[in-house]
Amino acid sequence: MDIQRVLVADAVDAACVDLLTKNNFKVDCKYKQSEEELIKNIQEYDALIVRSDTKVTENIIKAGKHLKIIGRAGAGVDNIDINAATANKILVLNTPGGNAISACELTCSFITSLARNVVPAAASLKAGRWDRKLYAGHELYGKTLAIIGLGRIxxxxxxxxxxxxxxxxxxxxxxxxxxxxxxNVESMNLEQIWPLADYITVHTPLIPQTRNLINDKVFSVCKKGVFVINVARGGIISEKDLLAALKDGRCGGAALDVFQQEPPVDAVTLEIIQHPKVIATPHLGASTSEAQVRVAVEISEQIIALTGKNKQYTETPGIVNRVVLGNK
Structure with missing residues (x-):
C-alpha cells in the first residue's frame, strides 16, 4: 500500500510521529480541527490518525481523495464511520491490545474500591467525619465475579x-x-450467569447485541445488591435502568468509567454520577503513560507493515474492515 503523507488529527504520544518519520513518512499534526477544516485538509493525505476527539464522518471520508488508511490509536472505532470507509475502500485500523492492561487495572481497582467503600469513606474523612460503621464493607474472597467479554481485558x-x-x-x-x-473462567450463558454473580464487569464492544445488555430485566434476576462495573463503552449498561436499580437496592453499587454521552449532560447520567453508591471517572481506562505510548507505537507499526517499508513490522492485528484488502 502506497502511503506517503500522514495527518495526525488528535494528540497522540510523540512515539507515533517519531516512528513514522524514521520510516520516511511525511507527518503533519493538526489538532482540534472542525469537520469543515478536516474536510478541506484531508484531501492532501494518504492516512489519517485519530484518538477520540475527532469524529471521522462520511463527509470527511468522501473528501479524502487519496485516503487509504484511517487509524485510531486506541481500542474500538466508535468515532469512525466504518460503512463509509469500507464503501470508499479505505482501511480502518485500531490498537485492540494497546490499553488492555490499563483498562484491566482500572477495573480491578473499581472492584476493590466498591467492596471496601474506599471512595465515599475517603470523601467523608476529608469532610471531617469519622464514619467507621457507615462504611463497613465486605471481603472479595469467595465472591463470584461475572466477566462479560473474555478477550484481552x-x-x-x-x-x-x-x-x-x-x-x-x-x-x-x-x-x-x-x-x-x-x-480458570467457567463459561456459561447469560441466563446462567445473572443469578450467580456478586460482581459483573463488562468488556465488550458497543454493538446492537450489547446495547443495554444489562437492563431492568437483568437486575431483577440478579442477586439483590449486585455490583456492576463498566470500563468498556457507555450504553452497555442501561443508565435509566441502573439508576432505578440503585434506588430500589437491586444494585448495591456501580463503578463507571464510560457513559452514553461524553461529557455527560443528560439528567439521568448526572444523577447516577452523583449517587452515593457510584464511583464515576471521566473515561480514564486508557489514561496511563504506558498505554498512550503503546497505542501510539502500535498504530504506527501497522501503517508501516501495510506499506512494506520496514520488514521489522509485519503484523496488522487492528484491521477492522479487512474486506478492503481483498478489494485492493
Missing amino acids: GKEVAIRMQSWGMKTIGFDPIVSAEEAKTF
Whole structure:
C-alpha cells in the first residue's frame, strides 16, 4: 500500500510521529480541527490518525481523495464511520491490545474500591467525619465475579481477581469454554450467569447485541445488591435502568468509567454520577503513560507493515474492515 503523507488529527504520544518519520513518512499534526477544516485538509493525505476527539464522518471520508488508511490509536472505532470507509475502500485500523492492561487495572481497582467503600469513606474523612460503621464493607474472597467479554481485558481481569480468591465465571460468544478454562473462567450463558454473580464487569464492544445488555430485566434476576462495573463503552449498561436499580437496592453499587454521552449532560447520567453508591471517572481506562505510548507505537507499526517499508513490522492485528484488502 502506497502511503506517503500522514495527518495526525488528535494528540497522540510523540512515539507515533517519531516512528513514522524514521520510516520516511511525511507527518503533519493538526489538532482540534472542525469537520469543515478536516474536510478541506484531508484531501492532501494518504492516512489519517485519530484518538477520540475527532469524529471521522462520511463527509470527511468522501473528501479524502487519496485516503487509504484511517487509524485510531486506541481500542474500538466508535468515532469512525466504518460503512463509509469500507464503501470508499479505505482501511480502518485500531490498537485492540494497546490499553488492555490499563483498562484491566482500572477495573480491578473499581472492584476493590466498591467492596471496601474506599471512595465515599475517603470523601467523608476529608469532610471531617469519622464514619467507621457507615462504611463497613465486605471481603472479595469467595465472591463470584461475572466477566462479560473474555478477550484481552476480560482475561487479564480474571487472572488478577482470582488472586483475591474470587470465583470467575464468564460469557463470550467467540471464546470457547475450553479456552476460558485455560485461565480458570467457567463459561456459561447469560441466563446462567445473572443469578450467580456478586460482581459483573463488562468488556465488550458497543454493538446492537450489547446495547443495554444489562437492563431492568437483568437486575431483577440478579442477586439483590449486585455490583456492576463498566470500563468498556457507555450504553452497555442501561443508565435509566441502573439508576432505578440503585434506588430500589437491586444494585448495591456501580463503578463507571464510560457513559452514553461524553461529557455527560443528560439528567439521568448526572444523577447516577452523583449517587452515593457510584464511583464515576471521566473515561480514564486508557489514561496511563504506558498505554498512550503503546497505542501510539502500535498504530504506527501497522501503517508501516501495510506499506512494506520496514520488514521489522509485519503484523496488522487492528484491521477492522479487512474486506478492503481483498478489494485492493
